[in-house]
Amino acid sequence: MAGEGVLRRAMRILRAFDEDAPELSAAAIAARTGLALSSVHRLLQQMIDEGMLHRTAGHAYAVGASLWEIGELSPLALRLRETALAHMVRLYEATGENVHLAVLSESGPGAPAVVFAGRITGRASVPTLGRAGGRHPLHTTGVGKAILAARDDAWLDAYLRHPLVPETRRSITDPAVLRADLERARARGYASTREEMTLGNLSVAASLGPVPGLPPAALGIVAHLDDAHDERRLAPLVVQAAKDLTRALRHSDSH
Incomplete structure (x- = not known):
């Protein structure tokens, strides 16, 4: 969405994951969030760098350990x-x-x-x-x-x-x-x-x-x-x- 901040877009990405979909591809994240795929790729890399997400086998993404550490x-x-x-x-x-x-x-x-x-x-x-x-x-x-x-x-x-x-x-x-x-x-x-x-x-x-x-x-x-x-x-x-x-x-x- 136009004018939407980085934090809000990052939260939209995190909320794309659920119990039925703990791992998602970039394309699936883009589809679930409505964000442009190019924006998703940029945000995914930033979130990986911060430990918020991590890459899994098959070029998918999952919630990272840093979020669990902070959540505790x-x-x-x-x-x-x-x-x-x-x-x-x-x-x-x-x-x-x-x-x-x-x-x-x-x-x-x-x-x-x-x-x-x-x-x-x-x-x-x-x-x-x-x-x-x-x-x-x-x-x-x-x-x-x-x-x-x-x-x-x-x-x-x-x-x-x-x-x-x-x-x-x-x-x-x-x-x-x-x-x-x-x-x-x-x-x-x-x-x-x-x-x-x-x-x-x-x-x-x-x-x-x-x-x-x-x-x-x-x-x-x-x-x-x-x-x-x-x-x-x-x-x-x-x-x-x-x-x-x-x-x-x-x-x-x-x-």
Whole structure:
């Protein structure tokens, strides 16, 4: 785009990569970003020189180690994930299910989303789409709904101006239905989804309390829908883990 700065164009290149395309050719990057191929080639070389990207076999490009090194300095890694790890392990040991830690992301194109800051899984856990750094819709994930339930009405009104795109046939796409679901989540202290992100899966999640310097966050588990009768057993464990983690994060702030 005319007048677009180098930094913004570099970010467009970085956002061209995703879980389904961790390696891309220069032509694919140009197609995904809409940038001229000549501009892409110039930027790619600069980004390689800075370690932001690296060349792979077959003349493709991938995200470089320098971005990972810098990313590990984020409060999401140094404060949130490191503090959360012990609480996530205890929750996994108590339930045997996938444990997800997620935060609200309001940056980037499109509607606000949930980004997974960490996860613990085991061989017996059900397969999930969540991965560290993965970005997913708020309205179809348990952790996303828990974060939505903790937002105020004005924020939620703005969010619901975006279309609620379905991930499965069970996804909630009606704003009124989602609002009612969030009211139930607020009343009982936790959010849940049933096959709304992945068919066959149930999710239970609770939001963390506000922590200075960190974005809104939630802790949740994902289990097989056959274990749905265990929701009443799992929910108190998740809620208590979220409370304990919030307390630990606030305690670390005071020292």
